[in-house]
Amino acid sequence: MRCAVRFGPLFWTGAVLFGAGAGALYGLIFGTVHPAISAIYGACTGTLLLAFERRLILSGIQARLRRLSTPLYLAGSVAAYLALIVLGNAVAGSLIWNAGLLPETLVDLMLPSTRVVLYSLAVSAVAGFVLRMRDLIGTEMFVNLLIGRYHRPVSEERVFLFIDLVGSTSLAEDLGDMRFQALLGDFMAALAEPVRRCRGSIDDYIGDMAMVTWPLERGVRDARCLNVIRAIREQIDRDAATWQARFGITPDFRVALHCGPVVTADVGVEKHKIAYFGDTVNTTSRLEALCRELGETVLVSSDLLSRLKVPPGFAFEDLGLRALRGRDQPLGLFALRSGLRRA
Structure with a gap:
């Protein structure tokens, strides 16, 4: 009998809920969009970022980054996070546009603002730190x-x-x-x-x-x-x-x-x-x-x-x-x- 896969439905459910919660918090803090809408953005972006952090996607890139010097590793990691934030927002924007939840154009809904990018990076840094500490000591x-x-x-x-x-x-x-x-x-x-x-x-x-x-x-x-x-x-x-x-x-x-x-x-x-x-x-x-x-x-x-x-x-x-x-x-x-x- 093989061991059960650790990253099963519970992980993905937790990743979606964590991202949605972080997104809803953004809506409550800044008030520029309804928390339910920002939760959709957060769920899409957060799931991608956590999957990357857990090496469930783009694991080859992760492995190559870890072999770099610290400055290059940090620069490469930030670049990867930025790409995933943009991708997550694009996916969420497409879903919102197709559902007709907001009147903006598809391009406007898909492109993240500077504040969204900075907020996403900050949340990712905190989540990544917690996960790395967990990995460090089990x-x-x-x-x-x-x-x-x-x-x-x-x-x-x-x-x-x-x-x-x-x-x-x-x-x-x-x-x-x-x-x-x-x-x-x-x-x-x-x-x-x-x-x-x-x-x-x-x-x-x-x-x-x-x-x-x-x-x-x-x-x-x-x-x-x-x-x-x-x-x-x-x-x-x-x-x-x-x-x-x-x-x-x-x-x-x-x-x-x-x-x-x-x-x-x-x-x-x-x-x-x-x-x-x-x-x-x-x-x-x-x-x-x-x-x-x-x-x-x-x-x-x-x-x-x-x-x-x-x-x-x-x-x-x-x-x-x-x-x-x-x-x-x-x-x-x-x-x-x-x-x-x-x-």
Whole structure:
């Protein structure tokens, strides 16, 4: 089973409502047009801008912009936003003209004024900042920080997935520091969309390793915590030609999966972070190190696997009970034997 698409009807409904609300607010503030009319403009323009921001349209342009220097990136982003604002207004103006809602000519209805452009850019900047902050620390963590859920420590059960880049030391020596950091950055970026589709949250980066988590019920539902591994493999393999052209390799990875109780808390003063404490996190870290020692691609604890309905195509070998450093009781481990294929 593939992971459900994250950007479904809910996203598009939210994008339309956000744009319409921003447009209606423009009508209320400036009073030059009825809020209902400005809501139509806002819905069309806002949907295009949010779709661009989420890389659902013009993703190739987004990728090229991100490789530019900061001044060129900002100039290119503003130019893209301006083009989409003009396009959004043209679409909305055409709809309003065809519906006969206003007496102006088609050209007048389609062309945005300077004030409309500046207002749209300002709203886009605020929305983009919020989305980038959400992307920076993860959707779930961002929301939890906003609502103060972990202002006091909370005991909960979570699924933890630790994923790291295979051969990072030798790759750093072969590629050099700068190219290796570019490779590592691209590898971490490749995790984002599969994790998002599988309803997970990338909560931390530690060296060449990323920590992905789910609340227990969400992570085991539809075996999302397993399906995300396959989704990551497919994401990387789809771009194999690009990886080879840029770095001469297609990245491999190792994964450790475990679940259990943790204490979750908002820590820090000037810089806040939601952190997880407890044996579950330490055990997952030990499993990730054991992957290296045993030469395994994926290790899953028996605690987690017993809670999952294993999807078709996945097969595991029982490695029996293993003693882990810092843990009193041995832990049952399973190694993945099939389910990930190279393109």
